[in-house]
Amino acid sequence: MQKRTVVFVTGNANKLREVQQICGETLNVISHSVDLPELQGEVEDISKEKCKLAVKEIERELSGTSIDGVIVEDTSLCYNALGGLPGPYIKWFLDKTGHDGLNKILAGYEDKSAYALCTLSFVKSSKDEPNVFLGKTHGKIVPARGPNSFGWDPIFLPDGFDKTYAELDKDTKNSISHRYRAFEQLLSFLQIEQTK
Ligand SMILES: O=c1[nH]c(=O)c2ncn([C@@H]3O[C@H](COP(=O)(O)OP(=O)(O)OP(=O)(O)O)[C@@H](O)[C@H]3O)c2[nH]1
Ligand SMILES: [Mg+2]
Numbered sequence: 001m002q003k004r005t006v007v008f009v010t011g012n013a014n015k016l017r018e019v020q021q022i023c024g025e026t027l028n029v030i031s032h033s034v035d036l037p038e039l040q041g042e043v044e045d046i047s048k049e050k051c052k053l054a055v056k057e058i059e060r061e062l063s064g065t066s067i068d069g070v071i072v073e074d075t076s077l078c079y080n081a082l083g084g085l086p087g088p089y090i091k092w093f094l095d096k097t098g099h100d101g102l103n104k105i106l107a108g109y110e111d112k113s114a115y116a117l118c119t120l121s122f123v124k125s126s127k128d129e130p131n132v133f134l135g136k137t138h139g140k141i142v143p144a145r146g147p148n149s150f151g152w153d154p155i156f157l158p159d160g161f162d163k164t165y166a167e168l169d170k171d172t173k174n175s176i177s178h179r180y181r182a183f184e185q186l187l188s189f190l191q192i193e194q195t196k
Helices: 011-023 043-061 090-104 171-175 178-195
Strands: 004-009 027-032 071-079 113-121 129-143 157-158
Touching: 004 011, 004 043, 004 171, 011 027, 011 071, 011 171, 011 178, 043 113, 043 129, 071 090, 071 178, 113 157, 113 178, 129 178, 171 178
Parallel strands: 004 027, 004 071
Antiparallel strands: 071 113, 113 129, 129 157
16 A cells, blocks of 8 residues: 655654654655744644644645645653643743753752653644644653753653663664654554544
8 A cells, every 4th residue: 555645844853853763664754844823822732723724834835745644743841840841832941941951940849750742733634623642751851961963852861761862772762752652643543544
């Protein structure tokens, strides 16, 4: 059977690389960067609304291209001591405070535990309602270790490992990550749908 083509609407090359590694055998993942408004609120609602805007824009910009769906994905880093913050605002916290600041925020707390959350929405066309899939990986926040090539990877130590996301090899990260756990659900959903 021919691989389905889905458009991953993202401006983040690292995210795209990981998604292609995770889904590449099953899906043909192409990317398209669309400047979408930054919404606020609960992660599922942010993701659904972003997906609805994205699919409309993709249908306009890529009309004539045969695509089987559109994906958007948001990543949160949630500190348990802070009731889940910075959460979806991690991009701005990382940008303004760096790895050091992201550690210092927890200085007054014993609890350094956190979870990485991937909120993924998939929709076939603008006539449909997006399906949302959540993938979570628990761990803790540590002083930065490993290559500084992707976001907050150097300060996230996943539970059960003595290496940060940045220190783990890509295959290992992609077999336990929040992103893997969300995309795994999307792949099962698509597989079930195909056999209907
Ligand atoms: O260490 C990391 N390991 C990861 O696995 C990971 N996934 C995302 N991020 C970073 O966390 C923020 C989320 O923001 P985000 O989801 O809105 O992404 P983005 O705005 O860069 O892309 P997109 O919204 O165009 O897809 C951004 O700073 C991303 O660089 C990660 N950092
Ligand atoms: Mg973003």
